[in-house]
Amino acid sequence: MGAPSGEVIVTGGLGFIGSHLVDAYLEAGHRVTIIDSSTGAVIDGKDYDRDPRCTVIRQRVEDYLAAGGDFAGADRVIHAASYVGPASILSRAGRLGHDIIGSTAPVIDACIGAGTPMCLFSSAEVYGRSGLLDEKDDIVVPTHYNTRIEYAIAKTLAEAMVTNSRQHGLRGIVIRPFNVAGARQSRAGGFVMPTFVQQALAGKPITVFAGGEQVRAFIAASDLTRFLIEHMDAALDSDDTVINVGNPANAITIMGLAHQVKKLLGSASPIVGVDGRSVHGPHYAEAESFHKIPALRAATSLGWQPRIALDELILSTAAYYRAREDRRAVNAPL
Numbered sequence: 603m604g605a606p607s608g609e610v611i612v613t614g615g616l617g618f619i620g621s622h623l624v625d626a627y628l629e630a631g632h633r634v635t636i637i638d639s640s641t642g643a644v645i646d647g648k649d650y651d652r653d654p655r656c657t658v659i660r661q662r663v664e665d666y667l668a669a670g671g672d673f674a675g676a677d678r679v680i681h682a683a684s685y686v687g688p689a690s691i692l693s694r695a696g697r698l699g700h701d702i703i704g705s706t707a708p709v710i711d712a713c714i715g716a717g718t719p720m721c722l723f724s725s726a727e728v729y730g731r732s733g734l735l736d737e738k739d740d741i742v743v744p745t746h747y748n749t750r751i752e753y754a755i756a757k758t759l760a761e762a763m764v765t766n767s768r769q770h771g772l773r774g775i776v777i778r779p780f781n782v783a784g785a786r787q788s789r790a791g792g793f794v795m796p797t798f799v800q801q802a803l804a805g806k807p808i809t810v811f812a813g814g815e816q817v818r819a820f821i822a823a824s825d826l827t828r829f830l831i832e833h834m835d836a837a838l839d840s841d842d843t844v845i846n847v848g849n850p851a852n853a854i855t856i857m858g859l860a861h862q863v864k865k866l867l868g869s870a871s872p873i874v875g876v877d878g879r880s881v882h883g884p885h886y887a888e889a890e891s892f893h894k895i896p897a898l899r900a901a902t903s904l905g906w907q908p909r910i911a912l913d914e915l916i917l918s919t920a921a922y923y924r925a926r927e928d929r930r931a932v933n934a935p936l
């Protein structure tokens with residue numbers, strides 16, 4: 603690890619991925635400024651308020667910039683603020699383009715203005731198809747335009763804006779995260795890992811959607827943050843603007859995950875088949891990627907490898923939710 607260096611700005615720093623990034627940058631010796639509207643916050647941020655190395659600005663980044671804020675002097679900007687989760691995005695149907703481009707465009711402009719490198723958090727959702735997914739592959743844009751596809755199209759446009767803004771002097775990269783999991787991820791977003799773990803801990807039915815044969819590959823938040831801490835500078839200098847970050851070694855069917863969670867946690871929960879629409883409403887849809895597995899060409903060529911195995915990820919998520927309730931999820935349907 604190099605010498606502690608300058609200030610990192612994390613938009614969405616009170617969210618699940620954002621807060622793991624904040625912790626990792628603080629641990630690596632950086633000062634951190636969080637810009638977060640609190641909309642998707644999984645923590646209240648009071649510990650960060652008390653930390654002299656941390657500043658918390660409770661505002662949308664686009665409002666912060668419109669009011670004259672800038673990124674001058676910052677070492678890097680990690681733009682992780684976004685609606686996330688198949689259940690959460692349903693409330694933003696018809697507005698996701700506005701939400702995603704409305705924050706990403708001013709962040710790009712401000713980074714160019716300040717000469718600050720940036721990382722945009724996109725989504726593996728952009729692929730629009732099933733299988734082993736490589737950054738060099740063409741993506742598919744299904745035209746049935748459900749909310750997930752609206753989200754994917756908006757993220758795709760944001761990716762293209764970062765990529766092409768390199769022509770205007772931006773030093774920028776894009777991360778496509780694949781099923782990140784770990785402490786603080788709330789079942790309120792509809793995510794499967796905190797849902798199954800909390801169901802198993804409570805002895806409630808573990809609810810498997812869509813038959814359970816669909817495959818996901820889960821990556822620990824700590825593996826994702828380590829990619830940025832240790833490899834972002836090399837990524838900024840490489841030709842690969844868009845980088846998958848995931849853990850194909852943890853690929854498992856959702857039915858397999860249900861059984862593994864039940865077994866590891868010694869739970870008596872029954873495993874039941876459920877239609878996701880009966881839980882999240884008629885507009886809930888499965889991802890276009892029935893099987894969603896990352897190819898890691900770009901990230902591993904920079905010297906990074908994920909480390910945390912699935913069992914450890916399940917157990918650490920369970921340890922977190924044994925010790926506290928999921929406060930964001932008090933009104934969640936599951």
Ligand code: UDP
Pocket residue numbers: 687688781792793794795797798809810811812816818856878888889894936
């Ligand atoms: N899933 C499930 N039961 C739940 C929540 C999710 O079977 O209570 C399934 C969901 O249908 C999907 C998979 O788990 O096929 C992963 O869902 P998640 O929302 O975590 O991620 P994504 O679908 O965006 O990859």
